[in-house]
Amino acid sequence: MPSAPSFRLTQARVPLCLVAAGGLAADRDGLTLVDLAVEEGRIASILPAGTERLQDGPVLDLDGGIVLPRLVDCHVHLDKGHIWPRQRNPDGSFMGALNSV
Numbered sequence: 001m002p003s004a005p006s007f008r009l010t011q012a013r014v015p016l017c018l019v020a021a022g023g024l025a026a027d028r029d030g031l032t033l034v035d036l037a038v039e040e041g042r043i044a045s046i047l048p049a050g051t052e053r054l055q056d057g058p059v060l061d062l063d064g065g066i067v068l069p070r071l072v073d074c075h076v077h078l079d080k081g082h083i084w085p086r087q088r089n090p091d092g093s094f095m096g097a098l099n100s101v
Contacts, residue, residue: 007058009036011049012067019046031066 012034016026024032033049089096 004058005041006037006039006044007060009038009067010059010061011064012036012062013064014046014067018069022048024048033064036067 013027013031014034014036015030016024016032017030019032019034024034026032034046035049035051036043037045037047087100089100
């Protein structure tokens with residue numbers, strides 16, 4: 001990845017379900033070919049491949065490489081919250097855990 005604050009990623013394949021369609025079509029894998037403009041570490045624009053006006057700054061041709069959002073593990077274990085000594089789950093069920101906390 002370029003270290004510059006602003007750069008372009010061209011010919012990137014991204015899941016169509018994660019972008020506003022705007023004239024984009026998915027391939028058999030549900031991916032679409034786009035050009036991405038990154039400004040100050042954030043995606044500034046997503047356009048069909050070949051339509052992004054390349055401005056000053058580095059350009060990285062991904063040649064169909066897949067770009068995915070950063071993954072975040074946002075699940076919780078209600079039974080592993082280390083609260084058993086403070087708040088017991090009376091019947092050991094999911095609803096019991098929800099009602100206890």
